[in-house]
Every structure is written in structure tokens, then in C-alpha cells.
């Protein structure tokens with residue numbers, strides 16, 4: 569069934585929080601301890617697939633680099649293609665790009681022009697949604713190629729940063745929330 573906050577406490581037990589990384593005041597939610605445990609990694613990918621089980625999609629797209637970690641096994645398990653969304657300058661063929669604001673400065677992400685097409689229904693996968701800036705840029709990229717965003721699925725949501733509101737026109741599934749701590 570497609571719903572949010574599945575297996576939340578169990579998944580949280582595998583995620584490590586590092587205070588003040590990469591800068592003072594940031595609580596960094598570290599998924600290396602989640603994927604570094606076989607049961608944790610499997611639970612994470614399976615939970616994402618379950619949350620997206622009612623979503624109709626034919627392509628999975630993931631953002632470099634942590635989106636690859638969860639997106640590729642999800643696509644493989646479902647027998648669906650996996651599309652790379654990468655930082656500017658990494659993809660070899662013709663690309664489209666989208667720039668977006670970070671806390672300090674800007675970032676640019678790219679997709680191959682032929683990676684999705686009109687009529688495709690794309691499931692976007694990432695590790696975490698904070699402000700939603702990255703997610704919004706991924707949505708715009710996919711749509712610029714004429715494809716449709718079927719849903720966004722992440723492991724972690726930071727509700728205080730209101731990413732869900734930024735992409736309010738789209739389905740967002742997250743397994744774990746961290747608020748106010």
C-alpha cells in the first residue's frame with residue numbers, strides 16, 4: 569500500500585545522526601550505517617518499493633550520489649530501467665540541465681536528453697528531502713524532456729524545512745521523519 573512513514577522506528581535505528589556536519593547547527597542524517605547493514609539496506613529499498621507500490625511508473629530516476637544507492641536496486645527489483653541524474657559535467661552524451669539554489673551558492677544537475685521521453689512516468693528516488701530544492705530541480709528536468717513525474721520517494725524527510733510544500737503538486741513518499749531534533 570502506498571503510504572508514508574513505513575517501518576519508521578526500525579529504519580531510524582540504522583540511521584546515524586552526526587551533529588554539526590558539514591557545518592555548525594546541521595544534524596547530518598548519515599545513511600552509511602543504514603546501507604552498511606544488510607538487513608537495514610534491504611529494509612530501506614523494500615520500504616521504498618512498498619511505498620511506491622500503488623504508483624504507476626515505468627522508469628526510475630535517481631540523483632547522484634545517494635539517490636543511486638537506493639534507486640538502482642529498486643529499479644532492478646522491479647525490472648525497470650534506471651536513469652541517472654548527475655552533477656554537471658559527468659554525463660557524456662547530449663544533456664539538459666537545471667540549476668537550483670543551495671544554502672550557499674548554486675548547483676546544476678543534468679540528465680541525458682534521450683534518458684526519458686514523452687509518455688514516460690518517472691519515479692524519482694533520493695535519500696533525503698530537506699528544503700526540496702534538489703527534488704524540485706529533478707522534477708523540472710524530467711518534465712523538460714516531456715516525461716511525467718509519477719511520484720517522489722525518499723527514505724528521510726525533514727518536515728521543518730518544508731520540502732513537501734515546495735513540491736506540493738506531486739506525490740511524495742518518505743519513510744522516516746526527523747523534526748525539531
Ligand code: AMP
Pocket residue numbers: 594595596597598634694695696697698699700701702703731
Ligand atoms: P534539499 O535540496 O535541501 O532538499 O537537500 C537535499 C539533499 O541534501 C539531500 O539529497 C541530502 O543528500 C542532502 N542533505 C540535506 N540536509 C541533510 C541532512 N540534514 N542530513 C543529510 N543529508 C542532507
